[in-house]
Structures are given as C-alpha cells and as structure tokens.
Amino acid sequence: xxxxxxxxxxxxxxxxxxxxxxxxxxxxxxxxxxxxxxxxxxxxxxxxxxxxxxxxxxxxxxxxxxxxxxxxxxxxxxxxxxxxxxxxxxxxxxxxxxxxxxxxxxxxxxxxxxxxxxxxxxxxxxxxxxxxxxxxxxxxxxxxxxxxxxxxxxxxxxxxxxxxxxxxxxxxxxxxxxxxxxxxxxxxxxxxxxxxxxxxxxxxxxxxxxxxxxxxxxxxxxxxxxxxxxxxxxxxxxxxxxxxxxxxxxxxxxxxxxxxxxxxxxxxxxxxxxxxxxxxxxxxxxxxxxxxxxxxxxxxxxxxxxxxxxxxxxxxxxxxxxxxxxxxxxxxxxxxxxxxxxxxxxxxxxxxxxxxxxxxxxxxxxxxxxxxxxxxxxxxxxxxxxxxxxxxxxxxxxxxxxxxxxxxxxxxxxxxxxxxxxxxxxxxxxxxxxxxxxxxxxxxxxxxxxxxxxxx
Amino acid sequence: xxxxxxxxxxxxxxxxxxxxxxxxxxxxxxxxxxxxxxxxxxxxxxxxxxxxxxxxxxxxxxxxxxxxxxxxxxxxxxxxxxxxxxxxxxxxxxxxxxxxxxxxxxxxxxxxxxxxxxxxxxxxxxxxxxxxxxxxxxxxxxxxxxxxxxxxxxxxxxxxxxxxxxxxxxxxxxxxxxxxxxxxxxxxxxxxxxxxxxxxxxxxxxxxxxxxxxxxxxxxxxxxxxxxxxxxxxxxxxxxxxxxxxxxxxxxxxxxxxxxxxxxxxxxxxxxxxxxxxxxxxxxxxxxxxxxxxxxxxxxxxxxxxxxxxxxxxxxxxxxxxxxxxxxxxxxxxxxxxxxxxxxxxxxxxxxxxxxxxxxxxxxxxxxxxxxxxxxxxxxxxxxxxxxxxxxxxxxxxxxxxxxxxxxxxxxxxxxxxxxxxxxxxxxxxxxxxxxxxxxxxxxxxxxxxxxxxxx
Numbered sequence: 045x046x047x048x049x050x051x052x053x054x055x056x057x058x059x060x061x062x063x064x065x066x067x068x069x070x071x072x073x074x075x076x077x078x079x080x081x082x083x084x085x086x087x088x089x090x091x092x093x094x095x096x097x098x099x100x101x102x103x104x105x106x107x108x109x110x111x112x113x114x115x116x117x118x119x120x121x122x123x124x125x126x127x128x129x130x131x132x133x134x135x136x137x138x139x140x141x142x143x144x145x146x147x148x149x150x151x152x153x154x155x156x157x158x159x160x161x162x163x164x165x166x167x168x169x170x171x172x173x174x175x176x177x178x179x180x181x182x183x184x185x186x187x188x189x190x191x192x193x194x195x196x197x198x199x200x201x202x203x204x205x206x207x208x209x210x211x212x213x214x215x216x217x218x219x220x221x222x223x224x225x226x227x228x229x230x231x232x233x234x235x236x237x238x239x240x241x242x243x244x245x246x247x248x249x250x251x252x253x254x255x256x257x258x259x260x261x262x263x264x265x266x267x268x269x270x271x272x273x274x275x276x277x278x279x280x281x282x283x284x285x286x287x288x289x290x291x292x293x294x295x296x297x298x299x300x301x302x303x304x305x306x307x308x309x310x311x312x313x314x315x316x317x318x319x320x321x322x323x324x325x326x327x328x329x330x331x332x333x334x335x336x337x338x339x340x341x342x343x344x345x346x347x348x349x350x351x352x353x354x355x356x357x358x359x360x361x362x363x364x365x366x367x368x369x370x371x372x373x374x375x376x377x378x379x380x381x382x383x384x385x386x387x388x389x390x391x392x393x394x395x396x397x398x399x400x401x402x403x404x405x406x407x408x409x410x411x412x413x414x415x416x417x418x419x420x421x422x423x424x425x426x427x428x429x430x431x432x433x434x435x436x437x438x439x440x441x442x443x444x445x446x447x448x449x450x451x452x453x454x455x456x457x458x459x460x461x462x463x464x465x466x467x468x469x470x471x472x473x474x475x476x477x478x479x480x481x482x483x484x485x486x487x488x489x490x491x492x493x494x495x496x497x498x499x500x
Numbered sequence: 501x502x503x504x505x506x507x508x509x510x511x512x513x514x515x516x517x518x519x520x521x522x523x524x525x526x527x528x529x530x531x532x533x534x535x536x537x538x539x540x541x542x543x544x545x546x547x548x549x550x551x552x553x554x555x556x557x558x559x560x561x562x563x564x565x566x567x568x569x570x571x572x573x574x575x576x577x578x579x580x581x582x583x584x585x586x587x588x589x590x591x592x593x594x595x596x597x598x599x600x601x602x603x604x605x606x607x608x609x610x611x612x613x614x615x616x617x618x619x620x621x622x623x624x625x626x627x628x629x630x631x632x633x634x635x636x637x638x639x640x641x642x643x644x645x646x647x648x649x650x651x652x653x654x655x656x657x658x659x660x661x662x663x664x665x666x667x668x669x670x671x672x673x674x675x676x677x678x679x680x681x682x683x684x685x686x687x688x689x690x691x692x693x694x695x696x697x698x699x700x701x702x703x704x705x706x707x708x709x710x711x712x713x714x715x716x717x718x719x720x721x722x723x724x725x726x727x728x729x730x731x732x733x734x735x736x737x738x739x740x741x742x743x744x745x746x747x748x749x750x751x752x753x754x755x756x757x758x759x760x761x762x763x764x765x766x767x768x769x770x771x772x773x774x775x776x777x778x779x780x781x782x783x784x785x786x787x788x789x790x791x792x793x794x795x796x797x798x799x800x801x802x803x804x805x806x807x808x809x810x811x812x813x814x815x816x817x818x819x820x821x822x823x824x825x826x827x828x829x830x831x832x833x834x835x836x837x838x839x840x841x842x843x844x845x846x847x848x849x850x851x852x853x854x855x856x857x858x859x860x861x862x863x864x865x866x867x868x869x870x871x872x873x874x875x876x877x878x879x880x881x882x883x884x885x886x887x888x889x890x891x892x893x894x895x896x897x898x899x900x901x902x903x904x905x906x907x908x909x910x911x912x913x914x915x916x917x918x919x920x921x922x923x924x925x926x927x928x929x930x931x932x933x934x935x936x937x938x939x940x941x942x943x944x945x946x947x948x949x950x951x952x953x954x955x956x
Contacts, residue, residue: 455684
C-alpha cells in the first residue's frame with residue numbers, strides 16, 4: 045500500500061468524506077491562487093478526531109490544510125494538490141456559557157453571526173463585526189485575528205479571546221480554555237496561534253470575552269474637505285464620547301462609486317473630499333442621544349467637519365452603512381482590481397496617500413483609486429481599479445515599497461495567507477522573519493499543517 | 501586570564517561599573533529569595549551597549565539578569581551569585597512622541613510616573629496605574645505585563661503597547677517599534693516578550709498607545725452584605741457606564757485593618773461584608789456627574805448595594821482610595837504574611853473563597869485572612885497574615901491546589917519570577933510547560949539571560 049492509501053485507511057475514523065462529488069464544495073477560488081485537488085476531506089466532530097488526523101498526517105508524511113467559513117481574503121485556506129482538507133464546519137457546539145462572568149466557550153465551527161445572536165439572546169454582546177458575519181466561523185476569526193468595524197472600542201479579535209484549545213501539527217492538544225482576564229503565568233501561549241492563520245496549530249475551541257449588550261446605537265455622517273479635520277475629529281470623538289465604537293472614513297472617490305452601485309444617495313447637497321461615519325453604542329439613557337447631538341454640534345462649531353447628518357430613523361441610519369458596506373460591490377464595478385489593506389500611522393496617512401496616488405497617476409494613468417478605511421485604527425483600504433492583470437504584481441510592489449518607507453503594515457487585518465507571502469519582507473525585518481521561521485520549525489517541523497502559507 | 505576576566509575586559513565599553521561599593525544599591529532583597537553577589541554591574545545607555553553585553557555574555561558563558569525599578573513582587577530581578585546585572589535605569593530618553601496619532605516611544609528605563617506626566621502635559625493619557633508608579637520603570641511594566649487599577653477599561657499593559665525593541669540573549673536586536681494598532685503580518689512577536697519577565701530577551705524601547713486625557717474622575721464607595729450583589733453590580737456598572745475605569749472590592753476583614761493602619765475611617769454607620777470602590781473617567785460634561793449620581797441611585801433602588809457614598813470633594817474621594825491603597829501597610833501590620841495574587845472566574849470566586857477560608861481555618865486556626873481585589877478583572881488579592889514562617893510552603897500548596905481545581909491563575913498580575921516558579925504547574929498543563937520550555941531553549945539556549953526565573 046502507498047503512504048496515501050495507508051493514511052486514508054488509518055484515518056477513516058476521523059470524519060473522512062469518501063464521496064468525491066462532495067469535495068468540490070470545499071474548494072475555494074481566488075484571483076491569483078487556484079484551488080487544487082485534495083487527497084481527501086475530513087469533517088471532524090471532535091477535538092480528538094482533529095488530533096487523530098494530525099497524528100496520522102505526521103506519521104504518513106501527508107500535508108493538511110484547515111478550513112473554516114472560507115471567507116478569508118488572503119487564500120490561506122485554498123487547498124493545494126494532494127493536501128487533505130480539515131473542515132471544522134461540523135464542530136459548532138456550545139461548550140460553556142458563563143452568564144454571570146460573561147464568557148462563552150464554543151467550538152471553532154460556529155458561524156460568527158450565530159455566536160452574536162446566541163449571546164445577545166442572553167443580554168450579552170460579542171462586538172466583532174465584519175461583512176462576512178453570516179458565513180465566517182469563529183475559529184477562523186480567531187486564527188486570523190479578524191478586525192472589522194468596532195476595533196476602535198473593543199480591539200481586534202485577539203483582545204476578545206480569553207483562551208483557546210489548539211491541536212498542534214503533531215496531534216498534541218493544548219487546552220488553554222481559561223476564563224481569566226488576567227493571567228501572568230509566563231508566556232501567554234495563545235498569542236502564538238492568534239493571527240498565525242493555522243500555521244502553528246489548529247484552533248478547535250475558543251473562550252470568548254463578552255460585553256454588556258448595548259441598548260442603543262446611533263450613527264452620524266460628517267463631511268469635510270481637509271484631512272487634518274479628520275485627525276482632529278478623531279481625537280475629539282475619542283475624548284468626548286466614551287461610547288464611540290466606529291470611526292469609518294470614505295474618500296470622495298470611494299463614496300461616489302458606492303452611491304452609484306447601491307443606488308443610495310450621498311445625503312449632502314454639496315460634494316466633499318472626505319466622509320466620516322461615526323457610531324456610538326451605549327445604555328438606554330435619555331442623555332445618550334442628547335449627548336451625541338451635542339457632540340455633533342460642537343464638532344461643527346469647532347470646524348472639525350463642514351457638514352453633518354444625524355439620521356432621524358433606523359432606515360436613514362442603515363442607508364449610511366449601506367454606503368460603507370458596499371466596498372465589495374464598488375470594487376467589482378471597476379474590475380479588474382487589487383484590494384489593499386494597509387496599516388499606517390494616522391499622522392503619516394495623508395502624505396502616504398498623496399505619494400501612492402502620485403506614483404500610480406504617473407506610471408499607470410488609467411488606474412482609478414478608491415479609498416476608505418477604519419481610520420480610527422490606522423487601517424486604510426485602497427482599491428486600485430480598472431487595471432490590466434499584467435500590472436498586478438508591479439502595482440503591488442509599488443504600493444508596498446511606499447508602505448515600507450512609512451513603517452506600515454502590508455496587511456492590517458486580512459492576513460498573509462498565500463497571496464501576501466511574497467511581500468511579507470516589506471513589513472518584517474530579516475531578524476523578525478528568522479525568529480518567526482524558527483518558531484514554525486519548532487511547532488510545525490514537517491510542514492504537516494498549512495504548508496506554503498504565511499512563513500516558510 | 502579567566503573567562504570572567506576576559507569578559508570584563510571585553511565589556512568595559514558597555515556601561516560597566518567597576519566601583520564595588522556601588523553594587524549594593526542594585527541588590528534587592530525578598531522574603532524567600534536572597535540577593536547574591538554580582539560579578540559586575542552595567543548601566544548601559546544605548547541598545548547597542550545592551551546588545552554588546554549580551555553578545556559578550558554568550559561568548560564567555562556569563563549569565564546576566566536584567567533590572568528595572570526593582571519593584572516586582574516575584575523576585576524576578578533579584579541578582580544571584582556570579583550574575584552580571586544589566587540595569588536599564590540610564591536608558592530613559594524619549595524617542596518619539598506622535599501627538600497627532602497618540603503614541604509615545606521611550607526607552608525602557610523611564611519611570612512610569614514620568615511617562616504619565618509627560619503625556620498628560622500634552623493632553624494625552626497613559627492609563628497604567630499601580631502603587632509602585634513612582635519607581636517602577638516602563639520596561640519592567642511591559643516585560644511583566646503589569647495590571648493595576650484600570651485594567652477593566654484599558655486592559656493590561658499588553659494592550660497598551662503597540663511595539664517594542666528587544667535585545668535577544670545572543671545580542672540580536674529585534675526592532676518592532678511600529679505605531680500600528682492593527683498589523684496581521686504573521687506571528688505578533690512582541691507577545692513572546694510581554695509578560696515573560698526578560699526570560700526570552702531584554703525590552704529596550706517601547707511604543708505606547710495613548711488615550712485622550714480624561715477631564716473628570718469620580719469615585720464612589722458602595723457597601724453590601726451578599727456576594728451576588730457584587731457580580732450583579734459589576735454587570736450593571738459595565739452596562740450603564742461606558743466611562744467605568746475601576747471596580748475594586750474590599751472585604752470586611754481587609755477594610756477593618758486598612759482603616760486601623762491609615763487612621764482613615766470607614767465612611768458608613770453600619771458594618772458590611774463587602775465594599776466596592778467604583779471609579780469613572782470621562783469628558784468634562786455637566787452630564788457626567790449627574791449620570792454617575794443617577795447610576796448610584798439606580799444601584800441602590802435595584803438593591804445591588806445596601807448603602808453608597810458619593811464624595812463631595814477631592815479629599816473625601818482620596819480618603820476612599822487611601823483605604824484601597826493601604827494594602828501593603830495592612831499586610832505588614834499582621835506580619836509574617838503571604839500575599840497571594842489569584843486569578844479566578846468571577847462566577848466561581850465566592851465558592852473559591854469559602855473553600856480557601858474553610859481549609860485555612862481548619863488547618864491553621866491562627867491565620868487571619870485579608871481579602872481585596874480588582875474584581876472587575878477576576879483578580880483576587882488574598883493575604884494570609886499572622887503566620888508562622890514554617891507554614892509558608894504548605895499554605896501556598898493548599899491555596900494553589902484549590903486554585904488549580906477552579907482552573908485559576910496562581911498569579912494574575914505579579915508574575916512568576918523565582919518565587920512562584922515551583923508552583924507554575926498548578927496553572928499550566930504539562931503540554932503548555934513543554935512548549936514554553938522549547939521556546940526558552942530556542943530564544944535563550946544557554947540561559948545567558950535571567951536563568952532560573954519563570955521557566956527552565
């Protein structure tokens with residue numbers, strides 16, 4: 045028998061799917077990275093099964109890739125020829141809900157939206173929110189350290205996780221499912237696995253930190269013509285509203301396309317250079333709305349914005365978020381495109397953008413830029429649209445070279461996967477890459493797990 | 501020449517102090533762990549000097565211990581015979597202050613209080629606050645992941661740090677001083693060094709995340725007789741006051757001694773079982789004080805507390821904090837004592853305490869317990885006072901055995917150092933300890949740095 049056949053025989057007990065027609069649903073496709081043909085697909089139901097698969101992979105020299113909701117943007121979960129797929133979608137049990145302390149322990153395969161609905165039904169709140177909420181899985185959110193719309197107040201997913209359970213590439217199970225906010229007992233091992241996209245181990249369970257459920261949420265759209273107004277407005281918003289949860293900025297070149305593709309009008313008479321969507325979340329106090337109104341008035345008085353709109357009802361409020369959430373449609377309307385996910389200090393952002401736009405206008409005059417981002421977090425989403433595919437690589441190099449000069453991140457929230465691996469050196473020094481590779485070699489010595497992703 | 505002599509000759513350029521009479525000021529003493537005689541003391545002024553010392557240590561087989569403000573409670577910095585001391589107190593320059601984005605980069609030796617004053621003079625705020633603020637150094641705060649009084653709102657030091665510069669035990673410098681809130685470029689290496697107490701490298705510079713400076717701060721003291729009222733009050737406080745920054749609980753057995761040693765009266769007519777000190781921080785709005793008053797009224801109406809005091813001026817407010825801050829004096833008043841620093845899920849805390857108190861009363865009827873803690877973070881400080889020194893070890897074993905059964909932490913904020921190293925296994929599984937030791941072996945293979953601390 046071949047190694048493959050021996051492996052498959054040994055692994056039948058671990059949730060193996062043998063019907064080849066079912067494989068296709070686990071394939072993913074991405075612009076640059078194509079999905080290959082898997083050796084087999086597993087849909088394990090327990091941590092022990094995941095551990096069994098990884099032990100068998102190590103024993104028989106087979107490579108595995110772990111998959112969650114397949115909503116990632118860096119092709120980290122796209123299967124390659126001959127890999128076995130470990131799909132965690134069958135692991136979605138609630139392990140423990142502490143309604144007094146506010147923690148929820150669930151298996152990795154639970155969809156984010158279900159997590160949020162479950163905790164909200166009990167008066168708690170899990171603040172992670174992103175466009176893929178209806179299909180991304182919580183294990184994937186944690187392993188990629190997902191960002192989203194409310195990082196400004198609650199932090200990234202890393203900050204929302206108290207503990208995890210991990211299966212190492214050799215099949216060892218690390219149970220770190222503690223319900224502790226503070227725990228200074230040496231190295232906090234969970235940070236080896238949060239944000240490393242399954243390269244060092246498979247996250248099988250997560251212990252989530254919950255927050256009191258906000259009773260009210262208010263949004264407003266502000267518009268201005270000078271970038272310095274945005275940085276001043278952010279500082280003013282943070283100082284005056286402890287309830288501030290989002291600070292999303294849209295450039296004119298983005299909101300124009302977003303308005304066009306959604307049919308949702310830009311709710312101002314004049315045109316402005318910048319639009320800021322501000323959101324607060326808080327208790328049901330008659331003062332909260334009055335405070336928010338007062339905040340908007342002062343922002344206008346101090347000329348931190350040139351105009352502002354406070355929606356009068358939920359549907360008006362949703363219309364504002366429709367413009368912000370239309371990013372995927374706005375990009376597709378101007379395909380082919382590249383979607384960048386840059387992290388840059390706010391202080392340098394304006395100069396960075398000027399430099400990037402000038403360089404693109406000079407070398408690629410037909411390219412249209414769209415700009416929006418979670419500016420409260422220094423996270424800029426730049427889309428270079430109406431491209432020719434042969435320009436993809438040189439435009440990436442161009443943008444990342446400028447990013448490097450500003451000591452920025454080539455990916456603030458989307459991750460490295462396979463797509464950004466060639467560019468990792470623009471955001472990490474040689475010494476950092478060496479330590480990262482040494483730790484990969486320590487925890488995943490045979491590359492049995494997620495080979496070819498993130499770091500060699 | 502001996503290895504020692506060769507080392508000292510090679511290392512003269514790195515801030516070496518050769519006057520032996522100066523050594524003593526760098527010695528520390530602790531109840532259990534005695535300071536030894538150092539081979540030499542370095543007071544480097546630059547990262548390059550620190551790197552030079554570590555290179556030379558590695559080359560000549562010398563062991564080094566790193567020291568900051570020497571305020572730690574786990575004897576992690578207490579020098580052992582033959583070690584060289586690397587004292588960072590001369591490295592206290594400001595590297596960069598971004599007043600727009602709100603970040604401060606400083607060298608590790610700056611005293612915490614100076615950091616706070618510096619940023620407050622520019623309208624920003626660094627929220628880390630602990631009793632040793634006047635002498636602890638920011639590098640030590642980061643390497644021990646300090647906790648303190650405002651973790652509930654701002655997180656531990658880990659959450660306040662955007663980037664660090666580290667000298668590895670072999671002298672390699674890792675520059676990770678980025679001003680980025682979000683950066684998903686693979687493994688977030690800084691978490692290897694935050695909270696590991698210098699075991700894997702020396703933190704030489706830190707990039708701190710700043711917050712808007714609060715304009716107003718209000719405190720109140722609430723009293724109650726049932727523990728369930730505390731957990732309900734915490735949930736209510738978190739839900740209704742986004743400005744909540746502290747939630748400190750004192751038991752009757754603590755506040756009685758604290759009142760006695762400070763001469764500060766407990767400001768209630770009757771005696772209660774529990775006292776909760778609540779603090780909010782926010783913008784200078786006429787509504788904030790009214791909101792806080794309204795919050796207290798509702799807490800009493802809903803019977804989340806049996807009584808409450810809202811100070812009428814700053815000195816009354818300080819008197820409340822005097823009671824809370826008297827913990828060191830309260831312990832010393834009942835010496836010999838052991839000071840525990842337990843992390844425990846809030847849901848289990850009441851049962852945990854009952855069990856510990858019953859076990860101590862049964863086996864050690866003369867011991868007096870004092871209880872207080874940052875309960876919003878699940879952090880309980882238990883003092884076992886009026887002890888006999890021969891009971892230290894068995895009482896520690898007793899408390900940690902119960903902690904282990906509740907899946908708690910034997911140190912929520914103070915760290916492991918040398919004092920708690922023998923007990924680490926009560927809070928970490930064999931598999932976790934194995935990975936931690938493997939990483940120690942990878943990054944500090946010859947134990948050139950902080951040997952005998954945290955993990956072997």
